[in-house]
Amino acid sequence: MTGFARVGESRRVTILVDGNPVEAREGDSVALALMASGRLTIGTGPTPYCLMGVCFGCLCTIDGRPSEQACMTPVREGLSVTTEAAS
Known part of the structure; x- marks a missing residue:
C-alpha cells in the first residue's frame, strides 16, 4: 500500500482529531491512530x-x-479529522 509506513520507519507526528491534538505514527492509517x-x-x-x-x-x-475511510487514509503531520461522534 502506498503511503503507509513499515515497522520501524515511522516518525511521530501530530494530527488534530475533533479539534484536539493527537500524537500518531506517520504512515499508520487514521483508524489505527485513533484506536x-x-x-x-x-x-x-x-x-x-x-x-x-x-x-x-x-x-x-x-x-x-x-465520508473518507479512516482505515484507508495514511496519517501525516497536520492532518485534520472530524469523527462522526463530533458531528
Missing part, C-alpha cells in the same frame, strides 16, 4: 470493523472531505 489514542468510536459504527476498506464503519471528515 491507539483510545478512541473506539470513530465513524458510523461502534468501532472500525474490517480495517481494510470494506465495511465503511470508519467514515470521518478528513481535511474537510466528508
Whole structure:
C-alpha cells in the first residue's frame, strides 16, 4: 500500500482529531491512530470493523472531505479529522 509506513520507519507526528491534538505514527492509517489514542468510536459504527476498506464503519471528515475511510487514509503531520461522534 502506498503511503503507509513499515515497522520501524515511522516518525511521530501530530494530527488534530475533533479539534484536539493527537500524537500518531506517520504512515499508520487514521483508524489505527485513533484506536491507539483510545478512541473506539470513530465513524458510523461502534468501532472500525474490517480495517481494510470494506465495511465503511470508519467514515470521518478528513481535511474537510466528508465520508473518507479512516482505515484507508495514511496519517501525516497536520492532518485534520472530524469523527462522526463530533458531528
